[in-house]
Amino acid sequence: MISGITKDHQRFRQIVKGKIREDLRKFLTRGELIGREGNKAISIPVHGIDTPRFRYGDNNDSGVGTGDASAGDQADTQGEGIGPGGDQEGKHILEVEVSLDELADILGEELQLPRIEPKGKKQISSERDKYTGIRPVGPESLKHFKRTYRRALRRQIMTGQYDPDNPRIIFERGDKVYRSWKTVMSPRSNAVIIYMMDVSGSMGDEQKELVRLEAFWIDAWLRRNYRGIESRYIVHDVRAGEVDRETFYRIREDGGTRISSAFRAAKALIENHYVPHEWNIYLYHFSDGDNSSETDSRECCALLREHLLPMCNMFGYCQVASAYGSGNFINVLHEHVADEERLITSRVNTKDDIYDSIKAFFKAGR
Amino acid sequence: MMRTKAIPLPQELARLAEEIAEHARREGLDFYETVFEMLDADQISRVAAYGGFPQRYPHWRFGMEYDSLQNSHRYGLSRIYEMVINNDPCYAYLRNDNTLVDQKTVMAHVYGHCDFFKNNTWFSQTNRRMMDEMANHATRIRRYIDRHGLEKVERFIERCLALDNMIDPHSVFMKRRAPRGSKSSESNGAEPTRYPAKSYMDRYINPPEDMESGDENGQREQRVETSRLPVAPQRDVLLFLLENAPLADWQSDVLSIIREEAYYFAPQGQTKIMNEGWAVYWHSTIMTNYCLQAHEMITYCDHHSGTLATSPGRLNPYKLGVELFRDIENRWNNGRHGIEYDRCTDIEARRTWQTRTPPEGRVIGQGSIGREKIFEVRRVHNDVTFIDEFLTPEFVEEQKLYHYRYDPSTGRMVVVNRDFDRIKAQMLFQLSNHGQPYVYVMDGNYRNRGELYLAHKHNGFDMDIKYGVETLKSVEAIWGRPVHIAMRIDDEAMLFSYDGEQSTQQRIDESLDLPLHQMP
Known part of the structure; x- marks a missing residue:
């Protein structure tokens, strides 16, 4: 089940992307993005998302503060608890974080760029199973014989069941170990x-x-x-x-x-x-x-x-x-x-x- | 994977909660049953985005809230220790990664809030089953979304939200006018005539179409007749729209939902300083008297002082509230109140004033006159009256409050002075209508063209023009006819209008028609 807020959040991101799309030309010209990597978040100002309400203007800001300052000093008043509308300062422009990848996606959609067709056969990034470890359970076909044998031998020696004259090794359940694997993606540059x-x-x-x-x-x-x-x-x-x-x-x-x-x-x-x-x-x-x-x-x-x-x-x-x-x-x-x-x-x-x-x-x- | 279920409250905490509740009751707090739930950091953000409720109607603005909470949490900018909702039973959320001493403090703090919700008179008209109500709202709006489409409903919700500060928080305590039904029963003519008939013949003798249409016509006539023209300037703009705007059923319902929630949240805005101050007073009293173990002392002090920290230029409602409560308690314990004290202007005499001997002890507890006084204060006051009544020059001096204002020549906020009257006036201004402008409906049939005329009641500060013009568009979308708002900008009366296509503004002079009412 997707909880309500997740949906709301998705919807919000969708709206943000829509706004970015509207202003895409502007974002494309932001020099400070140069050199960023794909998954890093970029803070982007998005206009007109918040709902405007009747409120007091900013020009007549005054308020009450606390501290040792004397008359004429600058009151450092970023943040809450100050004059009318003070805590909503600048909220009309919302700073939203998006990743460069997301921006690139929007760019792609907006320009309706066709995805470039890959060439040759090597381009498919394939999944490959790789044996990377050992585990105590698994299918018989993946039994690690050498290790299982060694464990059984050790157990028999320890418990005194091992007879050098008649070296018969019998596996028990606890002796058996199996190969385990990981699925690795191997992307091929193309x-x-x-x-x-x-x-x-x-x-x-x-x-x-x-x-x-x-x-x-x-x-x-x-x-x-x-x-x-x-x-x-x-x-x-x-x-x-x-x-x-x-x-x-x-x-x-x-x-x-x-x-x-x-x-x-x-x-x-x-x-x-x-x-x-x-x-x-x-x-x-x-x-x-x-x-x-x-x-x-x-x-x-x-x-x-x-x-x-x-x-x-x-x-x-x-x-x-x-x-x-x-x-x-x-x-x-x-x-x-x-x-x-x-x-x-x-x-x-x-x-x-x-x-x-x-x-x-x-x-x-x- | 995402967890939607709360983590069960550990035995130890459940036991502590009961213990703390016991201390709180003994000290005289009175609260609804309080249910604590454990949430992890992400769940807290989710719930906080919903204003503390587990369910709200679907809307992206909650998603936006969540987005920013998540970010500020990720960067360690803010940390939500607790949340509590005004409901019977009270629900409160604890963070699962709080330390034990934090949990105890939070629980004591929560009982303070719960007591306040239950006993403060400004909360007396709030719905104590809001948890269920919110879920109902969610269901209703979801149904409208299914029927009319997400974007349409979402857009309309935004229109309504744009106006959700235009309510009249005092109206729940008084009857501003006769209930709507009373008049209509007299003028019976609108009711279609129903002839007596046997039940099986009823459909033919009194055709249902006739009955219904008659009904509707009657109502519509009545509506135009009675209330398109407000009897007096009406502050509850939402109510006026609800009753007079040409809305589809679902739209009326959405608007009424937004309005109901706005009224539910209003007292929390009206009592921010008191409510937090009261809760801090109690967590500190309970913790230091009963619950604090020696080894928890440092952590407690650290976090407690973090809560009360003031940075230059900011007023921390927690700090201000608790200091003022303590000041009141102290003053009453020493007899520093009453007409003689108030009239005394000799600073030295006021400082050493003592007509009553305070009870002994580090923390003066129950039964003292001061304690009784603050219980009374928490019952009858809101932030405005709280500051108005109990702010003293001594307190302002002690708390090092100052008045600052914007200096146009440097473009910065500059400290003006520490004048008591100015500070108090400024605080009261900020608190009244919690910093929102007062907007009234003046006319619902302006120029006899069914246009809506709003006006801002100017009390020293101009409204923001840009926001005003934008918001007017939302009003127009709901009202369906051209809308106007009169505002005073730089000492000049201006009328801003929006007719559905373009925004205009003009100076108000004799050439303009007058609305039904004038701002007194």
């Missing part, structure tokens, strides 16, 4: 996301923030849907290198831009670690599109066509608007690689575009 980020000098703090937010939400959502997904992070200016997640979200760099370096690094990473027919491979590249030279852009296109696109499920290119530079790379891609349906491009100019950009990336459902 997808890898490779994030590539342009950290060149032309990418200002604002651009990096946008890129990180977008990468973060893509990451959060994909991690939610793929247990044991692998993420790899590459940053580049004129040279590219792999970094860990932490660094990816925090790094500050400078320098020029050579996008092909990142593509090469990704290619090398895939060739060394991820066999394309066993892995779903997702590539995301974030940049301001200000590549150093036309030659390099063309090289990028060639790399994409010949190597990266055939290997991956999807290549997402997200270009952020930048104060400097041409932002021409997205046009080059459109021109030369437009016919590839695995390539999806999007532009992000402000934080509000993140939502649409993610939507653009996932609507194809690869």
